[in-house]
Amino acid sequence: MKIPILDMHCDLLSYLARIPDANAYAKDDIACAIPFLQEGNVRAQILAIYTDVKPESMDLARRQAEIFSDLVVKSGEDVTYLDSGFVESWDQQNRIGIKASVENAAGIGSEGASWQEIYSQFDFILEKVKSLAYISLTHHTENRFGGGNYTEGIGLKDDGKKLLDYMVGKNIPVDLSHTSDLLAEGILNHIDSNNLGIPVIASHSNFRELWNHPRNLTDEFAKEIIHRGGLIGVNFLRAFLDPEVPERLFDHIFHGFQIGGEKSICFGADYFYTKDFKDPDRFPFYFPLVENAGKYPSLLKSLEDKLSAENLEGLAYRNALEFYRKLRA
Numbered sequence: 039m040k041i042p043i044l045d046m047h048c049d050l051l052s053y054l055a056r057i058p059d060a061n062a063y064a065k066d067d068i069a070c071a072i073p074f075l076q077e078g079n080v081r082a083q084i085l086a087i088y089t090d091v092k093p094e095s096m097d098l099a100r101r102q103a104e105i106f107s108d109l110v111v112k113s114g115e116d117v118t119y120l121d122s123g124f125v126e127s128w129d130q131q132n133r134i135g136i137k138a139s140v141e142n143a144a145g146i147g148s149e150g151a152s153w154q155e156i157y158s159q160f161d162f163i164l165e166k167v168k169s170l171a172y173i174s175l176t177h178h179t180e181n182r183f184g185g186g187n188y189t190e191g192i193g194l195k196d197d198g199k200k201l202l203d204y205m206v207g208k209n210i211p212v213d214l215s216h217t218s219d220l221l222a223e224g225i226l227n228h229i230d231s232n233n234l235g236i237p238v239i240a241s242h243s244n245f246r247e248l249w250n251h252p253r254n255l256t257d258e259f260a261k262e263i264i265h266r267g268g269l270i271g272v273n274f275l276r277a278f279l280d281p282e283v284p285e286r287l288f289d290h291i292f293h294g295f296q297i298g299g300e301k302s303i304c305f306g307a308d309y310f311y312t313k314d315f316k317d318p319d320r321f322p323f324y325f326p327l328v329e330n331a332g333k334y335p336s337l338l339k340s341l342e343d344k345l346s347a348e349n350l351e352g353l354a355y356r357n358a359l360e361f362y363r364k365l366r367a
């Protein structure tokens with residue numbers, strides 16, 4: 039039996055929103071094109087609404103929310119909402135369940151937006167996409183909510199607290215994949231000291247213990263996520279694994295298990311449109327063994343003799359599926 043995959047992060051939406059003539063089926067353009075997802079038996083895929091910190095971020099996020107709902111309408115034979123109805127019967131149908139997320143709250147509130155505009159943007163996106171798998175307050179840089187991965191010494195700002203407060207009761211986890219360490223700490227402290235009950239995950243992050251990169255989690259934060267019953271999605275980008283050693287992907291996966299994450303570890307491949315990147319060091323973005331979503335079955339095959347059947351299924355889909363099932367309960 040082929041094991042299904044639930045993947046926590048891809049950037050298909052920002053590719054469709056930004057690139058002229060973009061097409062969700064274009065295998066030459068993006069490693070998470072729908073045919074690759076089908077080949078890889080990816081049965082559930084989270085699609086990020088990604089924006090930079092720019093004055094037009096809110097427009098771009100709205101466009102991606104619209105593209106998300108259009109995808110379900112226009113590609114309905116292949117794609118449907120990843121909701122409870124789909125989850126109950128996903129093994130009996132061939133469609134891919136999709137759910138949106140927000141990668142960088144700049145898409146919810148640009149630097150100059152009023153709080154009235156921010157709340158109505160939040161509500162618009164949520165209504166358009168039906169549910170959000172997670173929200174990340176930042177990306178690499180700083181914004182009004184806090185400090186991203188590549189900022190040092192910038193934590194959770196008052197606007198970040200206000201946005202977290204607005205997330206309460208909406209069953210939306212907060213994502214630590216793109217926080218500075220200080221922001222991660224600030225988010226955890228704000229949630230705890232105010233009893234907000236917001237679940238915490240890292241949708242697409244590896245481990246700093248194995249590869250020292252600001253995009254990777256320290257063991258301290260990884261264990262905190264595990265302790266809270268959250269998810270950690272292993273990222274396939276070469277730069278965050280160890281740019282020279284493809285097999286390090288396996289080590290990151292095993293590390294997740296070793297620190298107690300057998301119910302938390304999952305996949306967050308992070309496939310995006312790479313053709314307009316300037317930095318030659320980043321190419322190729324992915325090692326051949328995981329160069330597109332069609333590689334999932336061979337990846338699972340190479341893990342078969344290294345993980346128990348139960349742990350392999352947990353990693354492939356069950357941990358993430360259970361997390362979202364509990365979130366709704």
Ligand SMILES: [Zn+2]
Binds near residue numbers: 141
């Ligand atoms: Zn990302």
